[in-house]
Amino acid sequence: MANPVIKNKNRIWLILNICLIIILLSLSVYYFPALLQRYDLEKGCVVSFIDVGQGDSAVIQIKGGTNILIDGGELFYPGTQKNSFKRTLKKWLKKNKVREFDLVIATHPHSDHIGGLTEILKNYPVTTVIDHGYLHESFLYKDLLNTVKNKRIHVIKPVAGQELKISEDAKLLFLSPAKENVFDDLNENSLVTKFIYKNISFLFTADVGYDAERWMIKNLEDYLKSDVLKVGHHGSSTSSSALFIKAVSPKLSVISCGRNNPHNHPEVQVLDVLENENTKVFRTDLHGTVTVFTDGEDVTVKTEK
Secondary structure (H helix, E strand, C coil): CCCHHHHHHHHHHHHHHHHHHHHHHHHHHHHHHHHHHHHHHHHCEEEEECCCCCCCCEEEEECCCEEEEECCCCCECCCCCCEHHHHCHHHHHHHCCCCCEEEEEECCCCHHHHCCHHHHHHHCCEEEEEECCCCCCCHHHHHHHHHHHHCCCEEECCCCCCEEECCCCEEEEEEECCCCCCCCCCCCCCCEEEEEECCEEEEECCCCCHHHHHHHHHHHHHHCCCCEEECHHHHCCCCCCHHHHHHHCCCEEEECCCCCCCCCCCCHHHHHHHHHCCCEEEEHHHHCCEEEEECCCCEEEEECC
């Protein structure tokens, strides 16, 4: 007859082993993507279009340790006091062990772009802020400027055609707005940034519309062509004209928008334009955070969902 004490010990060991396996599997699901991302970062550059709901935020991580943040999404979910920043961008930064920024870019003062940036400036070491340079009376924008001033963070206010070297392999090129061409609409005055890593380029168009697109086509068309496009204004029909998308000719396009958002972004008209240009489309409302890895010659895409 089997010893009941030994039998119970075996059962306990079996249960403990099963629990350990479950814990290890749970940890791997959470941490393995971040480990993969760090591995790819050692080979070149990682650009992550963060799922911040109906807003914009992207993190560029460059081999050698340089971190760039373009916009920070909303601070709160619209119409609520629920902190969107903590649940989206901050959570992603913690998971991927991003603890400081060399550059933070504020494309324009709307809350769905700069809402989380003041929290970044207050809680993370930031070397330089790049601002579109046009004053606005919103509380969020004033708070951002005051934080920059109080923390004595270096500020750059670029104009179209200006280039900023990041490393031997990486640089930023600013394509809009032109200093002499201030539009009446804040979206049209968005800072358009082209990030170039070796032979691969990413175009971040913020919320620019047809007027700014026409100006760039007329004055800087030779610089528009890019491998990856962050589609303007969350896929709104006020942006992404057929002529502009043709000038950019992106292989990949990313639309940053919220699930079931009240604006019906992305709009069918924009999706049709992108389809006609044969660009592969990724959407944060469908795919979650979209991460693009590049060694400077090719790109690989991984999605959260």
